Amino acid sequence: xxxxxxxxxxxxxxxxxxxxxxxxxxxxxxxxxxxxxxxxxxxxxxxxxxxxxxxxxxxxxxxxxxxxxxxxxxxxxxxxxxxxxxxxxxxxxxxxxxxxxxxxxxxxxxxxxxxxxxxxxxxxxxxxxxxxxxxxxxxxxxxxxxxxxxxxxxxxxxxxxxxxxxxxxxxxxxxxxxxxxxxxxxxxxxxxxxxxxxxxxxxxxxxxxxxxxxxxxxxxxxxxxxxxxxxxxxxxxxxxxxxxxxxxxxxxxxxxxxxxxxxxxxxxxxxxxxxxxxxxxxxxxxxxxxxxxxxxxxxxxxxxxxxxxxxxxxxxxxxxxxxxxxxxxxxxxxxxxxxxxxxxxxxxxxxxxxxxxxxxxxxxxxxxxxxxxxxxxxxxxxxxxxxxxxxxxxxxxxxxxxxxxxxxxxxxxxxxxxxxxxxxxxxxxxx
Amino acid sequence: xxxxxxxxxxxxxxxxxxxxxxxxxxxxxxxxxxxxxxxxxxxxxxxxxxxxxxxxxxxxxxxxxxxxxxxxxxxxxxxxxxxxxxxxxxxxxxxxxxxxxxxxxxxxxxxxxxxxxxxxxxxxxxxxxxxxxxxxxxxxxxxxxxxxxxxxxxxxxxxxxxxxxxxxxxxxxxxxxxxxxxxxxxxxxxxxxxxxxxxxxxxxxxxxxxxxxxxxxxxxxxxxxxxxxxxxxxxxxxxxxxxxxxxxxxxxxxxxxxxxxxxxxxxxxxxxxxxxxxxxxxxxxxxxxxxxxxxxxxxxxxxxxxxxxxxxxxxxxxxxxxxxxxxxxxxxxxxxxxxxxxxxxxxxxxxxxxxxxxxxxxxxxxxxxxxxxxxxxxxxxxxxxxxxxxxxxxxxxxxxxxxxxxxxxxxxxxxxxxxxxxxxxxxxxxxxxxxxxxxxxxxxxxxxxxxxx
Numbered sequence: 078x079x080x081x082x083x084x085x086x087x088x089x090x091x092x093x094x095x096x097x098x099x100x101x102x103x104x105x106x107x108x109x110x111x112x113x114x115x116x117x118x119x120x121x122x123x124x125x126x127x128x129x130x131x132x133x134x135x136x137x138x139x140x141x142x143x144x145x146x147x148x149x150x151x152x153x154x155x156x157x158x159x160x161x162x163x164x165x166x167x168x169x170x171x172x173x174x175x176x177x178x179x180x181x182x183x184x185x186x187x188x189x190x191x192x193x194x195x196x197x198x199x200x201x202x203x204x205x206x207x208x209x210x211x212x213x214x215x216x217x218x219x220x221x222x223x224x225x226x227x228x229x230x231x232x233x234x235x236x237x238x239x240x241x242x243x244x245x246x247x248x249x250x251x252x253x254x255x256x257x258x259x260x261x262x263x264x265x266x267x268x269x270x271x272x273x274x275x276x277x278x279x280x281x282x283x284x285x286x287x288x289x290x291x292x293x294x295x296x297x298x299x300x301x302x303x304x305x306x307x308x309x310x311x312x313x314x315x316x317x318x319x320x321x322x323x324x325x326x327x328x329x330x331x332x333x334x335x336x337x338x339x340x341x342x343x344x345x346x347x348x349x350x351x352x353x354x355x356x357x358x359x360x361x362x363x364x365x366x367x368x369x370x371x372x373x374x375x376x377x378x379x380x381x382x383x384x385x386x387x388x389x390x391x392x393x394x395x396x397x398x399x400x401x402x403x404x405x406x407x408x409x410x411x412x413x414x415x416x417x418x419x420x421x422x423x424x425x426x427x428x429x430x431x432x433x434x435x436x437x438x439x440x441x442x443x444x445x446x447x448x449x450x451x452x453x454x455x456x457x458x459x460x461x462x463x464x465x466x467x468x469x470x471x472x473x474x475x476x477x478x479x480x481x482x483x484x485x486x487x488x489x490x491x492x493x494x495x496x497x498x499x500x501x502x503x504x505x506x507x508x
Numbered sequence: 509x510x511x512x513x514x515x516x517x518x519x520x521x522x523x524x525x526x527x528x529x530x531x532x533x534x535x536x537x538x539x540x541x542x543x544x545x546x547x548x549x550x551x552x553x554x555x556x557x558x559x560x561x562x563x564x565x566x567x568x569x570x571x572x573x574x575x576x577x578x579x580x581x582x583x584x585x586x587x588x589x590x591x592x593x594x595x596x597x598x599x600x601x602x603x604x605x606x607x608x609x610x611x612x613x614x615x616x617x618x619x620x621x622x623x624x625x626x627x628x629x630x631x632x633x634x635x636x637x638x639x640x641x642x643x644x645x646x647x648x649x650x651x652x653x654x655x656x657x658x659x660x661x662x663x664x665x666x667x668x669x670x671x672x673x674x675x676x677x678x679x680x681x682x683x684x685x686x687x688x689x690x691x692x693x694x695x696x697x698x699x700x701x702x703x704x705x706x707x708x709x710x711x712x713x714x715x716x717x718x719x720x721x722x723x724x725x726x727x728x729x730x731x732x733x734x735x736x737x738x739x740x741x742x743x744x745x746x747x748x749x750x751x752x753x754x755x756x757x758x759x760x761x762x763x764x765x766x767x768x769x770x771x772x773x774x775x776x777x778x779x780x781x782x783x784x785x786x787x788x789x790x791x792x793x794x795x796x797x798x799x800x801x802x803x804x805x806x807x808x809x810x811x812x813x814x815x816x817x818x819x820x821x822x823x824x825x826x827x828x829x830x831x832x833x834x835x836x837x838x839x840x841x842x843x844x845x846x847x848x849x850x851x852x853x854x855x856x857x858x859x860x861x862x863x864x865x866x867x868x869x870x871x872x873x874x875x876x877x878x879x880x881x882x883x884x885x886x887x888x889x890x891x892x893x894x895x896x897x898x899x900x901x902x903x904x905x906x907x908x909x910x911x912x913x914x915x916x917x918x919x920x921x922x923x924x925x926x927x928x929x930x931x932x933x934x935x936x937x938x939x940x941x942x943x944x945x946x947x948x949x950x951x952x953x954x955x956x957x958x959x960x961x
Contacts, residue, residue, distance in 0.1 A: 088922020118547050119884055150801075158811055162802035167871050188878055217814055220841060224817040227765045227840075230945065240781055333763045333946055334660040336652065367579070368592040368602070378589070381648030384656055402655050436597050443599020447616055450548035451885045 100459055100469050102292065105304035108281030110339045111298045112463040114288045116452055120189045122289025124198075127242060127464050128469045130181035130277035132255035133316055138269060140222065140257015145210075146176040148218050150210035156395040161200060170197035174204075174219045176475065177315075178255050179393055180464055181277070186453075189290045198299065205489060206306035207275060215267045234404070236330060237338040243505045244326055245344055245398055280307040287458035295399055319344045321397040321484075327502040337410040337506025338402070342415060343499055345390040345399030350466040354478045354488040356390055356399075359487035362402060362429045363421070364388025369436075375420045376403055382413045388421075394465065399495060406476040407507045411508035414502070422497045428488030442476045513694065514662055529904055530722035531727075536738045537710025540729050541894050541904055542722040543888055552719030552887045553625045555633070559706035561684040562608045563744050564826060568694050570686020571702050573606040574643075574650055578699060579613065580604075581642045583635040588642065591628050598624055606684055609828040610899040616888065619719045623728055629632075629714075630732040647691065654685045663765035667941045673758050674772050674936035678749035678829060708739035713730040713898040716889040739891040747775070749830055756936040764942035769845040769850055772832035775823065778901055780830045788913045788923040790823050790833060790929065794846040796864055796922065797821040797855060802871060804855060805837075815843050815851050828900040829900040833930060841928040843938045859926040863919035876914045 101113045132142045150172060151158040165172045170187040183205060187197040239254055246252035256262075285300045321344060323350045346356050357365075364372035364387045376386035386403040401421065405413040429437075449472075450454035462471050530542040583587035595602045597622050604613040615625040633761050658664045668683045675681035687689075714733070716725050752774055778787040797804050798821040805819040821836035835847045883889050894904045 119881060121881060121885070148695045159802060162800060162807070163871065166800045166802045166875055169874045171882070175630075186882065188881065201872050217811065220814075221810075221817045224766060224838065224841070231765045233660060318787070325526055331946065336660055366596060369589075369596045374589075377649055378645075381645035382652070384649055384653035405652060406655065436593070440596045440599055442793075443618060443621075444601060444616075445599070446618065447550055447599075447601060450550050450887070474828060 081082060084463050085172045085466045093108050097207065099298075100298075100371060100462065100505060102469055103297075104465075105280070105285070105301050107302065107304040107307065107309055108306075109283040109285050110302075110463060110466075111284075111287070111296075111300040112459050113293070113300070114459055115152070115290075115292065116288060116455065117248050117290055118172075118292040119452065120290055122187055122189055122199070122287065122291050123192070123452055124185045124187070124284050124289075124299070125182055125183040125203075125286040126184075127180050127284045127454060128278055129179070129282050129313055129464075130259070130273070131176050131179040132253060133179055133248070133250035134273070134277055134313075135253065135257070136420050137261070138257075138265060139253045139261040140255075141269055141273050142181055142259065143255045143278055144218065144222055144262065144265060145273045146174045146183075147222070148210055148214065148270060149174045149204050149208045149290070152211045152479075153189070153217060154203040154207045154209075157205065157211075157216065163405065164200045165197060168193040170200075171209060172197075172201065172204075176255055178251060178477060185261070190499060198302075200302055202306050205278070205303060208225075210267045210270045210274070212267050213398075215270065219262060219265060222256065222262050226256060228261065229256075232272040232504045233332045233334040233336070233338050234333060237503050240328065240330060240505070241340040241342070241400070241501065241503045242398065244321065244328065244503060245322070245342065249317060251319065251344075251393065251395070251397070269457050276310070276367045277313070278307060279310040279401060280304045281309045284353075284460070285306060285457060286463055287453055288459055288462045299421040316394050322499050322501060323503065325499050326503075330344055330503070330505045332505050334506050335407065337406045337407050337504050338404045339410065339414055339417065339502070339504050340356060340402050341500050341502045342388075342400040342420075343400055343495060343501060344396040345494070348392045348394060348467065350392065350396075352494060353392065354482050355486040355490035358434070358437055358441065358479055358482040359387055359424075359429065359491055360377065360390055360399075361441060362433045362487075363424050366440060367435065372401065372403075372417065375416050380416065382409055382416065386417070409506060414504070418497065421495070421500075425488075425491050425495060425497060428484050428491070428507075431484060432474065434482070434487070438480055440480070445476055523706040524589070529908075534709065534730060534746050536736055537708075538729070538733050538736070539713045539898060540726060541713065541715045541898070542720065542725045543717045543890060543894065544720060544722065545716075545717055545884070545890070546719045548887075549619050549719050550616060550887070551619045551622050551716055551720050552614060552616045552833050552891050553622060553629070553630050554612055554715045554891050554895050556610055556612045556713045557706060558609075558711050558741075558899050558901075559611055560607050560609045560936065561682060561686075562575065562679040563706070564679065564682065564686075567690060568698055568702075569682045569690045570650065571690075571694055571698060572611050572686075573645065573685055574691070574694070575699055575702055576604045576606045576611050576613075576640060577650060578642065579632055579636060579703070581639065581646070582637050583815055584637055585631055585635065585710065586628065587637075591632070594624060594628065600625070600873075608680060608684060611894060612895060612899075614888070614891075618665060622716065623732070624729055626732040630736060633709065633712065633733070634736050634781060636703055636707070638696055638700050638703065643696050643699065648760050650691055651683070651688070652690065654691065657685060658683065662760075662940060663768055665762060666760045666768065666770065666858075666938055668770065669758065669760055670770055670936065670938035673756055673938070674774075674832060676750050676752070677747060679747055680749075680827075680829060681832060698790050704739070706741070707737045708741065709733055710738040711741050713895055715891045715895045717894075731877045736902075744959060747829075752936075754933050757939075757961045758937070759939045759941050761941045761943050763945045764940060765945065766838055766940075767845050767942055768836070768838050768940040769848050769852075770834065771837040771849065771940050772834045772936050773930045775929045777827040777832045778825050779828055779900055780908070784913070785917065785921060786925050786928075787825055789917050789925040790841065791825050791861065792872055792917045793922050793926060794821050794823040794833070794912060795875070796868060799872050799875055801879070804881070808855070809837065809848075814840055815847055816840060819848075819852070826896055826900055826902070832936075856926065856930045860923065860930070862923075864922055866919070869898040869917075869919060869922075877911060880911050911926045921947055 388401040824831040
């Protein structure tokens with residue numbers, strides 16, 4: 078009984094937090110979309126500038142977007158890599174830039190004390206607008222990427238991931254790793270990077286996310302000045318739809334490891350998917366809730382077959398992957414794979430029980446505030462909302478939409494979207 | 509925030525008011541630390557036990573970690589699975605971790621649900637139901653965990669062998685996840701003995717950070733933990749490492765793609781240093797080498813000379829026993845691990861010969877100050893720091909002193925510790941010598957429908 082009382086108490090509290098974490102949104106005169114949340118208590122700010130310039134824009138030059146993003150802070154304006162690093166670190170600022178499959182981003186965490194903040198922001202603006210892609214730096218960073226790609230081949234898990242994404246997406250841009258392949262990265266030139274930068278690092282292709290202790294007018298000024306430093310350009314071509322596989326597949330890659338890594342899945346859900354919530358809540362029960370999920374119980378708790386066993390949807394602009402995964406001693410591979418498949422098909426055939434659904438809803442809604450209880454986590458959420466242009470009240474309505482999911486809706490969504498006969502399965506390991 | 513700027517620009521300062529930590533010890537010896545942070549209506553609660561891999565005698569390595577797994581297997585009041593089910597149903601996040609010097613359990617919950625965490629943690633502190641059938645399954649799980657973390661990772665395995673060589677008699681020579689034959693052979697009685705030996709209120713620290721009132725937390729803790737009986741805890745034997753009498757080197761041959769080298773010098777920790785400042789000077793020295801992209805290893809070895817594709821340095825300030833100052837690096841194409849060993853040592857020699865510049869030192873100190881603020885963004889991190897300090901036998905006030913102690917370190921002190929501790933006779937080196945990986949071409953692709961069974 079006590080727990081029920083606490084629940085009501087909690088709901089009143091969570092609404093008061095919302096007032097504090099309100100997302101303000103506007104567009105700069107140069108066409109960048111700005112998302113701003115004012116947080117107080119700590120004298121810091123997290124700034125993210127994101128572009129639709131992830132590896133889906135690589136064409137056949139796989140690794141181009143990632144190397145472009147990685148090189149931004151190796152030279153800009155009249156500064157070299159040392160100058161840039163010293164400028165940030167002398168004021169205690171933290172800078173990073175990288176590209177994932179869909180987004181390239183520059184992120185800066187700085188103190189808000191004016192002289193420190195100003196020096197960090199001036200540096201960010203220069204990196205953003207005047208990167209030099211100097212040939213000497215290029216050769217070094219290219220070699221470092223090639224070494225990282227070679228290192229990837231030491232890991233059975235990484236080898237499995239590559240093969241799995243290829244099995245799901247074939248020639249769709251989602252099939253390719255954002256870091257690229259050794260053969261493609263070796264062919265890149267500084268001019269490729271300059272061209273890519275000029276085509277995609279545009280004010281009207283950018284989102285600017287500001288979460289921290291800056292007031293609205295400071296945030297406006299910051300966003301305008303970052304946006305004004307960038308040129309504008311043509312609209313981008315849309316990302317192609319993802320075709321669903323017609324038949325199931327299974328491949329084994331021999332690897333001298335003690336464990337076999339098993340991945341099984343299909344193209345899953347999109348960010349703005351009408352089935353998003355039933356799939357999300359359903360997967361929470363299937364393999365998304367850590368120590369209490371069905372997969373975890375069947376694979377680990379009941380049979381001790383693996384240390385980790387999970388499933389998740391990784392929603393993207395188009396259908397991102399639905400993935401089930403585990404690692405097990407080589408000679409148990411078939412057994413573990415069978416348990417994984419049975420758990421999925423039982424879930425699809427019978428759906429979750431009412432009790433499981435209630436427990437999942439309590440877990441998701443009861444732990445909701447923990448998803449953004451730090452400035453950094455909040456900033457990551459707002460970046461996701463901004464980049465995919467989800468409704469600004471996405472977080473406010475999230476709990477209601479979770480609560481509206483029924484066992485029938487889950488069963489229905491899973492049976493339409495996840496056909497076990499079409500599973501793409503990859504195993505990597507020894508005999 | 510005027511103050512902050514002054515702090516960054518001025519090398520010697522005494523830091524102003526810190527956020528407060530409230531402390532209380534129950535009659536049964538349980539120590540409670542509470543740090544209010546009201547930014548979000550949540551609280552993290554952690555229970556830290558003074559036991560970990562470095563407490564384990566030969567033959568039962570991993571037993572602290574194995575017991576950590578078994579702590580989720582139920583009590584008479586809450587049978588297996590109940591703990592996690594209740595926490596999940598209350599929207600909580602939970603897990604546990606084992607280190608060389610500690611075993612810790614945590615839950616993050618909406619703040620009004622703290623009682624749930626206390627009730628469950630108090631129950632399993634003294635009333636764990638250790639069953640042989642559960643051990644047999646969990647032994648398999650831990651073996652899989654070891655394969656995943658160590659056996660199939662060439663660098664992790666190199667590190668494991670390296671530690672076993674670097675230490676002669678210190679228990680830091682053993683991996684936290686244990687040696688395979690130990691994992692395979694302990695019995696349920698070994699686990700029961702380990703549990704009864706170390707799991708008691710007077711061997712634990714309860715840390716709560718979040719939107720809470722300290723007095724209310726103390727009262728709640730009193731209600732749930734006060735009825736627990738204390739144990740007689742026998743202090744662990746010191747097992748002080750003998751002096752190393754010359755450099756040690758090893759080659760590890762494993763299927764891998766890249767060569768790799770690691771170097772470790774025997775150094776004291778804050779707990780074991782004869783003079784406290786020496787430990788802080790080693791901490792600053794590590795930052796001079798690897799405190800960001802402007803630090804020496806990145807700017808000189810990766811960018812300047814382009815000998816390495818990556819290089820790092822690290823020091824264990826917070827350890828119960830003396831540990832290692834570590835360096836590691838991956839050579840660029842055409843360079844060898846021996847080139848890198850030479851280059852890394854050259855960086856050490858330079859620190860022994862020349863004083864670091866004021867500008868360089870200021871940059872390290874600016875980062876320490878800023879990080880001290882950034883870290884306050886995470887309740888979990890703050891609780892970790894308090895819990896760890898208490899558990900390794902320092903007190904939590906050390907967390908508050910950190911910035912001040914670092915600010916006082918001088919170029920002379922950095923040179924002094926480089927000369928005293930980073931010496932050839934106390935050095936161990938491991939080279940990873942990559943062996944071919946049998947080529948991973950997809951062998952067969954079976955197309956066709958799979959039946960949904």
